[in-house]
Amino acid sequence: MNHSRHEAFLRNVWYTNERTKHFQFQMSNGHRFEFRPGQFISLDIELDGRKIRRPYSIASAPRADNGFDLCLNMLPEGRVSSWLFNLKPGDKIAFSGPFGFFSLREPPDPVSAFIATGTGIAPIRAMLQHLYSRPHSSEVWLIFGVRTENDILYRQEFERMAEQYPDFHFVPTLSRPSPGWTGHTGYVQRHVVRYLAGKKGLHAYICGLRKMIDDVAHEFRAMGYDRKALSYEKYD
Structure with missing residues (x-):
């Protein structure tokens, strides 16, 4: 290029x-x-x-x-x-x-998991747009951590994708939820374990600040995944 x-x-x-x-x-x-x-x-x-x-x-x-x-x-x-x-x-x-080398693997893995916080969603959005621009057979997860409901960037876009594609699972999670929030709470690490443990043929794409990426990588290793199953981009 x-x-x-x-x-x-x-x-x-x-x-x-x-x-x-x-x-x-x-x-x-x-x-x-x-x-x-x-x-x-x-x-x-x-x-x-x-x-x-x-x-x-x-x-x-x-x-x-x-x-x-x-x-x-x-x-x-x-x-x-x-x-x-x-x-x-x-x-x-x-x-x-x-x-950069943070890009979608071709062909996509049986399970493609995307984990982002804040504006770390930017390259993840690019990958998801590309992934759903053609037929594929991946099970896809997006675990997106932000502080408040107002911080869920591209929320409507991802919710439409979840409605349109049965294989796409959107998990927004808030660290500072309002009293009226009924969705997921806490940091992304918790939900990585909850939803991705035991998934075979998984590759994870992680983007955000260094501490989050290190913590998520630790959780994946604790679940038995090889480091080669992880791609990441650190924003600090």
């Missing part, structure tokens, strides 16, 4: 909650951008005369329109996230990529 510099313009953007935005970009001048679901780009910007580079996971599968999505939080002291949040449709970005 070509890791050279590219240019794209912002086609659309919206808030997914009060501190997270979803960005839809389109390649400029009809240039092709080829990537594998799960990979990331390196955004190149200049602020106050200083060149800054930041990695961001692509939040969509490859599309016929040659576009791609990003999903990111506004960080309190984040100069780059502030710059991105101020972009308007038509504004351009420069980036290089794609990079």
Whole structure:
């Protein structure tokens, strides 16, 4: 794949909650951008005369329109996230990529388990879009941990998938649930053990902060899974 510099313009953007935005970009001048679901780009910007580079996971599968999505939080002291949040449709970005080896195995395993927290859902969403763009025979689990109900990014999209595909199991879990929440609670580690113990032919894709990934990997090893059954992307 070509890791050279590219240019794209912002086609659309919206808030997914009060501190997270979803960005839809389109390649400029009809240039092709080829990537594998799960990979990331390196955004190149200049602020106050200083060149800054930041990695961001692509939040969509490859599309016929040659576009791609990003999903990111506004960080309190984040100069780059502030710059991105101020972009308007038509504004351009420069980036290089794609990079990374966190991608869907081909052919998919008999059981494909996706575990994410926060914006770690971005590359997982890309993989799921790709997985369900063609026939497959996998049993698929998505265990998604966030703090509050408002933090369940792409909730309606995943709920529709669960209704449409009997083999897709969506398990959102909240660490700070409201009194009215009737779904799963606690950290993803608990539900990894509850739903995935004893699954044969499993491969797990894990994305989020280092501590969560280390804890989930520990649970998988305790259940007897080989480390080769795990793929992960750490965000810190």
